[in-house]
Amino acid sequence: GYLTGSGLAEYQQSGAVCGIALPPGLREASKLSEPIFTPAIKAELGEHDENVSAGRIAQLHGRAVAKSLTDLTLLIYRKAAEIAAERGIILADTKFEFGALPGHYVHGDTLNDAAASFVLGDEVITPDSSRFWPADAWVEGQVTPSFDKQYVRDWLTGPQSGWDRHGDAKPPALPPEVVQRTSERYLEAYRILTGEPLI
Incomplete structure (x- = not known):
């Protein structure tokens, strides 16, 4: 929902984040007009996950799975950001880790193919997986103090x-x-x- 961290660094180099072109002139802590889906692929233990485009997720798992993951991610983010905003906190960004139950995952390009039982695992909306900013301290163009x-x-x-x-x-x-x-x-x-x- 906001541009900072590795997303800002990528934007400054290419004008895009995970393959999504963003408007020119954005700065540290700029609020995006709409939240974006910025997927990553799990890396080997001890290595940083690799940021990729939604198109790459579609290549690996099928278009329907990529769309489902995009929709789920943005749905959960928006709801969490809304709850946080009511309490004076900006949820700048967060990560979710999804998997599928054994025997339920199907690679495919149709919604019927992608009728996987997705599992939302790991931590969800915690300071370890999210950037929480006090809303009253947020200033576009400046690093915002955080709770993470x-x-x-x-x-x-x-x-x-x-x-x-x-x-x-x-x-x-x-x-x-x-x-x-x-x-x-x-x-x-x-x-x-x-x-x-x-x-």
Whole structure:
């Protein structure tokens, strides 16, 4: 729903995200006129998932499966974004992981072929899988403070960690204060979204 992170980097290079052309002039945290479906393919353990186009999903699994995944993703995103907005939070983007029950998945190009029993797995609308921004802090063109794991990413990739993410060394252990500040953000997101504290 908003342009940031790897989507922004891709847009700045090509004017598109996952094969979807976007209007010129968008910046950090720009709100898109409509949410877009930006699929990725699972990578080997420890590797980053590969962003692809919906067309690539259709090549791999059939047009009907690609359409079903697009429709389901956008339906869930829109509902979650609506609930978050009522509570003063912007759901900038999120990820869902879908699978199919064994014996139910059929590759195909017709809706009958794609009558798979999709399973929505993993975490859904959590700070680990979503970017939550306080609506009152959002300014187009600026990095928005968030309730997600971006705080950890910023520390790891900043000079204070001493870690070269392009090297072979494992990332360093997180200092207690980074763990504490991240936990506080997650708990605050929970409190705002649900109306009650978790702990």
